[in-house]
Amino acid sequence: MANRLLFILLLFLVADVYFYQAIAMLTQISLIRVLYWFPDVLLITGITLAISARRLGRSAQNMMSWLITGMLLAFVPKLFASPILLAEDVFRLFRGFPPRNIYISEATVAVAGIIFLIFLFGLTRGKHFYRIRRETLYFPDLPEAFDGFTITQLSDIHSGSLRDRKGVKKGIELANAQNSDLLLFTGDLVNNMASEMDPWISDFAKLKAPYGKYAVLGNHDYGDYIRWTSSLAKHENLRRLKEIHAELGFNLLLNQSVTLRKQGQSIALIGVENWGKGGFHQYGDLEKALKGVADDSFKILLSHDPSHWDEVTVDHNQHIHLTLAGHTHGLQFGIELFGFKWSPIQYFYRQWAGLYTKDGRYLYVNRGFGYHGLNGRVGVWPEITVLTLKRNEGTIATA
Known part of the structure; x- marks a missing residue:
């Protein structure tokens, strides 16, 4: 790298x-x-x-x-x-x-x-030039009760970089306006410190979905990129960050799973802590998260870094139907026009933005809600993802 x-x-x-x-x-x-x-x-x-x-x-x-x-x-x-x-x-x-x-x-x-x-x-x-990106995913073994089930995915809020309250509220209102059944957040709530989120709690707590709001941690959430006065201070920061997730109404999945039920049928929602390659920490434990999840369950996995899908998930012995990730931001710079997609980040990550598939397993990489590093976005705009699950023998369709 x-x-x-x-x-x-x-x-x-x-x-x-x-x-x-x-x-x-x-x-x-x-x-x-x-x-x-x-x-x-x-x-x-x-x-x-x-x-x-x-x-x-x-x-x-x-x-x-x-x-x-x-x-x-x-x-x-x-x-x-x-x-x-x-x-x-x-x-x-x-x-x-x-x-x-x-x-x-x-x-x-x-x-x-x-x-x-x-x-x-x-x-x-461009920091708040939010784009709604819709995908319809078809699965032959999706439980019938979940046919047409909708998911809004957000990722990489990076509250420590946010400054424009009006712009942020616009993004939150757009997310709520999708009226999805479920809201999922795939990590990096902050840049480094839990206190970065304090001014924004009341705004992001307004996110809503009838089947709940679930989240996982991203690499920035652990406070690994700044020097702490003590290990206790770093530990306390992470404890406070987990507490903030609860204040936002997010159910934080830490190498664990939950069951979502509808009309007597169910799907498994799984969340792992951050796991990345190329020097990133590997806190995630997919085996632990899958404990108690039946092999024949329909599974959705939240995993912040898309390299986890490439290195672990896609070849796992349990079939994980859909993985949701973020992390790359699409580098916040690139070209996406008329189906053409390019960013320098593609030379670092094989899966960096949008939908990918291999052996009947799907990965969606969200381009991120916020920004970090680059103080803005050029060509790769902030994203609110809306996924619709359909029961069908067909292939993926893009709305």
Whole structure:
């Protein structure tokens, strides 16, 4: 993973150097040319300092968040506009490399400016540009009483990053407006500390569903990413976070299962603690969570990190029909248009957003309600998922 991050940083820097050729073509003013590199120096210095101090507390993490945002604003528009210069160079190659065309340089800068404005929207309005994503899933062994049963899934609230109460309330109202039978939350209620949720308890407690609200913990909920004064303080933080789940009306599933009943029939709802690969803690215990669950039960699993599905769940001897996850946020940056889907996060996670299937087992990865790291979202918008379960011999249909 570190090598991939280094590659992305090098790609940004190469694009920055390449884009500078358009600036140099358009101006001969030395001050402008020097000022072009000023943001780079500030960002690289700031990121170096933040990385060295990132485990010291929330202030260092907040600084890193703003630096990541600044880096994307500074580099990504140049990265996407630079292919125009590259195309020009292909033609220049066969013409003996004459001077650059000023109009092509102007077009390159204009494209970068448009992309910059799109990013600016994402970093302001995009934080609460909620999208309702609907999927209808078909299962031949779904109990008849649950035919048409609806689930609203939320994930990754990250309350420590939230600032706009009006925007957050809009998302909560949208979730309630779906009138789903069941509401499921797949982890990361906070960034690090339970106290981050205190200002938002009354708002999120308004979430409702007739068959209940259930949740699991995400990797950020354990407080593993900041330095605590003592192990007791860290333990108390987690205890308080579990208490907050109860205040929100969430039934927290900690490597355990519950039975949901309707008209004399039932399905099993299973929740594991966070389990991730690539250095993430593996608190989750699927075997423990499945104790007492009959092999022939229809099973829905809540597991924060989608790598758990890939590494453990999909090949488990018990057939788990549907797994719900979050965690990736779709990196809060990417392109999703007309069925096309791309984000740099796909080079780290095979399952990173939306619906996946293997051997009759399904995984849905929610893109997240909140945001963390990047102070906004660009192209991969915050999500409220609505799943409809249907009893049928057919295949998956997307609404």
